[in-house]
Amino acid sequence: MSAISLTDINKTFCQTADRKNGNDTSGIEVLKSITLDIGQNEFVALQGTSGSGKSTLLHIIGLLDRPTSGRYELTGLDTSTLDDDRQSDLRNRALGFVFQSFYLIPYATALENVILPGLYSGVPRTELKARAESLLEQVGLADRMDFNPSRLSGGQQQRVAMARALLNEPDIILADEPTGQLDSATSTEIMKLFHTVHDSGKTIVLVTHDEDVAKEAGRIIKLHDGMIAEDVR
């Protein structure tokens, strides 16, 4: 069974400005007939020029947005049959997210930030806290758990974001430019963490502009103008 299976996925965004003018409302096609299978424990880098549709595709894979048409199966489940609540459940259970700007809550500590995605999982708070502490130790932040994000370096904030992504023990990690704001030494450090996570059996889809980062993946998929232009293992 594939981790992620996309068949003929299209995404069109409405052009509001045009609609106001009473013009054509056909919208812009951002993803065009994307068919793609990602197996369990694959490490995929998603590349392409700005505007080629990478984030849009990652949002669809992450159940943060729905395709306009096409079929998307996540761990064998046809996601189109799920209502928004059941999609949220599946998202919280199966997927972990790491973004370029870390989206940490500024007034919460590192530990509280990592616990956050577990609050609706039904897992008791003591268990969440133990998990979060263990994850922060694994990413090398045992001595920074009580720090607010503003007192952490960029690399440390990204490590908190990785620990947070792993809290619900998802099988799939989705990352959008996770090293985009980091210098090359810190970026190397974060990529080491991705390898550790990959070695533990997880599937990774990572959007990156950085060729060196992309080379670390086992498979590179290039998007061009909303279509898959290249898919190399």
Ligand SMILES: Nc1ncnc2c1ncn2[C@@H]1O[C@H](COP(=O)(O)OP(=O)(O)OP(=O)(O)O)[C@@H](O)[C@H]1O
């Ligand atoms: N909510 C939206 N409404 C309308 N158009 C959108 C929306 N989101 C994205 N787009 C358009 O879709 C296209 C692809 O955007 P997307 O964010 O997926 O690109 P990207 O490949 O991630 O680019 P970047 O490398 O700059 O992050 C762009 O032309 C963008 O303007």
Ligand SMILES: [Mg+2]
């Ligand atoms: Mg993007």
